[in-house]
Amino acid sequence: EVQLVESGGGFITPGGSLRLSCAASGFTFSKARMYWVRQAPGKGLEWVGRIKSKTDGAATDYGAPVKGRFSISRDDSKNMLYLQMNNMKIEDSGLYYCSTDTLVPVRWGQGTLVTVS
Amino acid sequence: FMLTQPHSVSESPGRTVTISCTRSSGSIASYYVRWFQQRPGSAPTTVIYEHSQRPSAVPDRFSGSIDSSSNSASLTISGLKTEDEADYYCQSYETSDPQWVFGGGTKLTVL
Numbered sequence: 001e002v003q004l005v006e007s008g009g010g011f012i013t014p015g016g017s018l019r020l021s022c023a024a025s026g027f028t029f030s031k032a033r034m035y036w037v038r039q040a041p042g043k044g045l046e047w048v049g050r051i052k053s054k055t056d057g058a059a060t061d062y063g064a065p066v067k068g069r070f071s072i073s074r075d076d077s078k079n080m081l082y083l084q085m086n087n088m089k090i091e092d093s094g095l096y097y098c099s100t101d102t103l104v105p106v107r108w109g110q111g112t113l114v115t116v117s
Numbered sequence: 118f119m120l121t122q123p124h125s126v127s128e129s130p131g132r133t134v135t136i137s138c139t140r141s142s143g144s145i146a147s148y149y150v151r152w153f154q155q156r157p158g159s160a161p162t163t164v165i166y167e168h169s170q171r172p173s174a175v176p177d178r179f180s181g182s183i184d185s186s187s188n189s190a191s192l193t194i195s196g197l198k199t200e201d202e203a204d205y206y207c208q209s210y211e212t213s214d215p216q217w218v219f220g221g222g223t224k225l226t227v228l
Binding site for chain 1: 222
C-alpha cells in the first residue's frame with residue numbers, strides 16, 4: 001500500500017526555520033518525482049515545489065512565494081522527502097502535503113500543520 | 118497561466134452537476150488536467166487524471182472531459198450523493214516540465 005506520512009509541523013515565530021519530513025512507502029521512492037503542496041486555513045491548494053529523481057539530477061523547482069527561502073531535498077536510502085523552510089512568514093501558515101505524480105493516480109499524504117505567529 | 122473555477126455549486130441528491138475549469142492561456146488539450154476531491158478535514162484525493170481517466174476506486178458517476186473551443190475542462194458528477202459534498206480542484210501544468218497550477222477550487226453542496 002502506498003503511504004506518504006508528513007511530520008515536523010508546529011508553531012514557529014516569523015523569521016524562524018522549520019524542517020518538514022515525508023516518509024514514503026509502498027513504491028519505488030528513488031524513482032519518484034516528489035512534490036510539496038500547501039493549503040492556508042480556509043484557502044485553496046498552492047504548489048510549493050518539486051524535486052525530481054536522482055536519475056533526473058534531483059532537480060528542484062519552487063513556487064514564487066517560497067523561492068529563495070524554502071529548499072526541498074530527499075534521502076533515497078531512507079525513503080524520505082524534506083522541506084526546509086527558512087525566514088518564515090505568517091502567510092506560510094497552513095497544512096503542508098507531500099505528493100507524487102510518478103504513481104498514477106497522484107497520491108497525497110495527510111498533511112502536517114504549520115503555524116507561523 | 119490561471120485555471121478558473123466557479124466558487125461554488127449546489128444541486129440536489131440524484132441530480133447531475135458539472136464543474137468547469139477554464140485555462141487562461143495555452144491549450145487545455147496540451148497538458149493533462151487532473152481533478153482532486155477534498156472532503157472537509159481530509160487530504161485531497163484524485164478523482165480524475167489525464168483529462169478523463171478515473172482511478173479504479175472512484176465511482177463511474179464521476180467523469181472528466183475537455184472542450185478545446187472554450188479551452189476548459191469539466192468534471193461531471195451524476196447521481197449525486199451527500200458524500201460527494203466536498204471541494205473540487207482542477208490542476209494542470211505550466212510547461213512540459215510539470216509545475217502544478219491549481220484552480221481556486223469549487224465547493225459542491227448537495228442538498
